[in-house]
Amino acid sequence: MLHYLMILQRETGLLLFSEKISKEFKKLQPELISGLMTALNEFSKMMRIGELSTFISHNFKVVISAKEEISVILVIDLEDNENLWKSCAVEVVSTFRKQYNLKKIAPIESSYFNDFNQTLAKILQKYSWKIVIDQKISLDNVSLLLFFDLRNFTYYRFYSNNTVAKSDDETLIEKTLEITTTETPEVKTTEGGAILYLIQEGTFGATLMLTEQAREKDYLRVQRTVAFIVKHFSKRFSLNQQLEKAAISIFGEETIREFSLYDGKSIPEIFRDAVEPIRILENIRRLMLRGLLVLME
Amino acid sequence: MSLFKILGLAIRDPARFKVLIDAIKGTQLYANIVVARALQAQLNKVAELSEKKIALEEFMQQNNFRNKSLLLELLALLEKDGFVKIKKDDFVILKKQIVEEELKKREKKVAPIVLDAFEAFGDYTERALIERLEGVPPASFDSNELRVLWNVALRGDFYTIQRRDALNFAQLDKLAKRNQNQPIRILDFGCGSGEGTIQILTFLREKNIPHNLEACDISEGLLEIAAEDEALEEDIYFFNYKERKPKEGYYDAIFISQVLHWPDDPVQMVSDLKSYLKENGILFGVQSTFSKRLYQIDLFIRLLGAKGFPEEKEFYRWFEENDMNVRFDPATYTFLATKKK
Numbered sequence: 001m002l003h004y005l006m007i008l009q010r011e012t013g014l015l016l017f018s019e020k021i022s023k024e025f026k027k028l029q030p031e032l033i034s035g036l037m038t039a040l041n042e043f044s045k046m047m048r049i050g051e052l053s054t055f056i057s058h059n060f061k062v063v064i065s066a067k068e069e070i071s072v073i074l075v076i077d078l079e080d081n082e083n084l085w086k087s088c089a090v091e092v093v094s095t096f097r098k099q100y101n102l103k104k105i106a107p108i109e110s111s112y113f114n115d116f117n118q119t120l121a122k123i124l125q126k127y128s129w130k131i132v133i134d135q136k137i138s139l140d141n142v143s144l145l146l147f148f149d150l151r152n153f154t155y156y157r158f159y160s161n162n163t164v165a166k167s168d169d170e171t172l173i174e175k176t177l178e179i180t181t182t183e184t185p186e187v188k189t190t191e192g193g194a195i196l197y198l199i200q201e202g203t204f205g206a207t208l209m210l211t212e213q214a215r216e217k218d219y220l221r222v223q224r225t226v227a228f229i230v231k232h233f234s235k236r237f238s239l240n241q242q243l244e245k246a247a248i249s250i251f252g253e254e255t256i257r258e259f260s261l262y263d264g265k266s267i268p269e270i271f272r273d274a275v276e277p278i279r280i281l282e283n284i285r286r287l288m289l290r291g292l293l294v295l296m297e
Numbered sequence: 298m299s300l301f302k303i304l305g306l307a308i309r310d311p312a313r314f315k316v317l318i319d320a321i322k323g324t325q326l327y328a329n330i331v332v333a334r335a336l337q338a339q340l341n342k343v344a345e346l347s348e349k350k351i352a353l354e355e356f357m358q359q360n361n362f363r364n365k366s367l368l369l370e371l372l373a374l375l376e377k378d379g380f381v382k383i384k385k386d387d388f389v390i391l392k393k394q395i396v397e398e399e400l401k402k403r404e405k406k407v408a409p410i411v412l413d414a415f416e417a418f419g420d421y422t423e424r425a426l427i428e429r430l431e432g433v434p435p436a437s438f439d440s441n442e443l444r445v446l447w448n449v450a451l452r453g454d455f456y457t458i459q460r461r462d463a464l465n466f467a468q469l470d471k472l473a474k475r476n477q478n479q480p481i482r483i484l485d486f487g488c489g490s491g492e493g494t495i496q497i498l499t500f501l502r503e504k505n506i507p508h509n510l511e512a513c514d515i516s517e518g519l520l521e522i523a524a525e526d527e528a529l530e531e532d533i534y535f536f537n538y539k540e541r542k543p544k545e546g547y548y549d550a551i552f553i554s555q556v557l558h559w560p561d562d563p564v565q566m567v568s569d570l571k572s573y574l575k576e577n578g579i580l581f582g583v584q585s586t587f588s589k590r591l592y593q594i595d596l597f598i599r600l601l602g603a604k605g606f607p608e609e610k611e612f613y614r615w616f617e618e619n620d621m622n623v624r625f626d627p628a629t630y631t632f633l634a635t636k637k638k
Contacts, residue, residue: 217530224525243442246417249449286526290445291518 491523
């Protein structure tokens with residue numbers, strides 16, 4: 001999470017604006033903060049324009065973005081996804097520079113920028129996770145299933161009887177972002193006895209939490225469905241009319257009739273409208289595997 | 298010999314015999330319907346001509362057909378159904394317009410076992426038939442929708458019953474005993490979308506035969522359906538035959554169902570399969586041979602790109618040339634081949 005944000009004038013190191021966001025950071029000893037601030041100040045002066053950097057200090061991760069006259073510094077948790085907060089830092093810098101004509105204001109007084117807190121709140125809102133769907137599902141061995149969309153910081157939560165606290169959602173999403181990379185977009189790991197399957201592709205991702213009793217054979221299918229959903233998150237599906245007979249022959253009339261209710265809908269819409277979205281999407285994966293569906297953007 | 302075996306089947310297993318007859322009659326009937334549908338528009342135009350008659354060459358020119366021998370084959374089927382008359386291969390005379398209503402009536406007489414397997418192929422085969430007449434070569438075995446059509450066919454009873462016959466014919470329990478209950482290594486060669494592989498697995502489990510089951514095909518798309526859906530939860534190793542060849546002298550048994558009529562050189566394919574077998578290994582499966590009763594199926598698989606069913610003599614030759622003994626049941630088309638000692 002974001003603990004602290006400050007905007008400095010690069011040339012002088014003057015603090016233009018700051019916002020303590022987390023309780024933890026507010027509780028830190030003043031000397032510690034002052035030491036950190038000095039280090040950050042010196043560091044920001046050394047940075048080149050347009051540069052983005054991160055380093056670790058006092059058990060926090062620090063993200064810095066420098067642009068022309070100012071630097072923005074974000075203090076976040078060690079396990080946070082730095083790419084995410086780097087985007088946020090860049091957006092803060094550019095919005096700040098647009099809102100104030102820094103060349104015309106002289107001498108600069110920090111109180112002048114106090115009203116930036118309203119703008120900042122709006123920016124940060126974009127960088128905080130919003131839950132779109134919170135739905136109970138019944139899937140063997142699955143404790144929790146989160147799908148997230150980085151474009152608008154929304155996520156879809158499906159939980160089973162072994163309910164995992166909602167407060168853990170963001171940590172799990174952040175963990176997924178942290179562990180998965182372009183080279184290894186799918187990772188299986190364990191945590192606290194649970195099996196975690198983490199996947200990210202582009203701006204979409206998912207966290208699948210399975211009970212420790214689950215054997216690989218038991219969750220292969222749900223794992224494939226989750227990977228399919230992440231891969232096609234923004235797509236829509238339509239039945240290939242030429243192959244309708246074949247589709248009915250393999251899947252039966254009932255399944256195809258059920259699919260027709262979601263024909264042309266995107267995955268978030270299916271999440272919203274279906275009683276058993278994961279089952280519907282598994283059928284869609286199976287239909288796709290056989291080339292029975294047409295994909296639409 | 299073949300007739301004798303079929304009658305033997307009728308006495309031994311009347312239910313299986315009925316299925317066989319339904320399948321044979323059904324495929325004949327259904328294939329003729331598909332041919333009639335494919336050529337319906339072109340032939341019905343002949344009704345507008347005087348004497349409802351057109352020279353074959355002119356008919357081909359009008360419709361951009363290039364393959365005369367295939368056209369004659371198809372017209373001969375329609376002649377038997379009373380739609381046309383061919384006069385000395387020179388003229389086509391329309392005896393009766395081809396009306397969809399009548400075709401639908403005929404379709405109702407087709408046995409469900411045939412419709413389950415091949416109805417989905419109908420539209421595709423009509424298009425393929427016209428393309429072959431126009432001289433367009435067949436698409437690859439699993440291109441586009443063919444992949445899913447094979448998936449439909451291979452799931453149906455038509456092929457399931459054939460595979461069951463082959464599994465019984467091979468007496469795998471004897472093989473397991475000979476193997477002193479060590480897992481038998483078995484390969485499903487040309488597994489397609491995995492329905493047959495699952496059937497083999499179920500059979501082995503039912504018979505308590507310890508096993509290591511592998512399956513291969515040349516179609517990436519069909520293998521994907523097999524590994525990612527049909528057999529996703531099963532302990533079966535699927536691999537692409539184009540990318541990896543099976544180990545030589547490794548398998549106790551290789552199963553192959555209706556594959557040998559696809560390659561250019563079946564003798565070579567049998568030779569390759571033999572090389573993957575252990576010294577006492579068996580090669581078994583299903584392979585239809587050509588006969589009048591299978592003419593329509595043979596025609597259809599040729600339209601889809603296969604080389605056609607072999608004559609029974611030819612089938613024996615494939616194994617003879619590879620120094621293998623083969624037992625073949627012409628009633629069920631099951632076979633079992635072993636290396637000659």
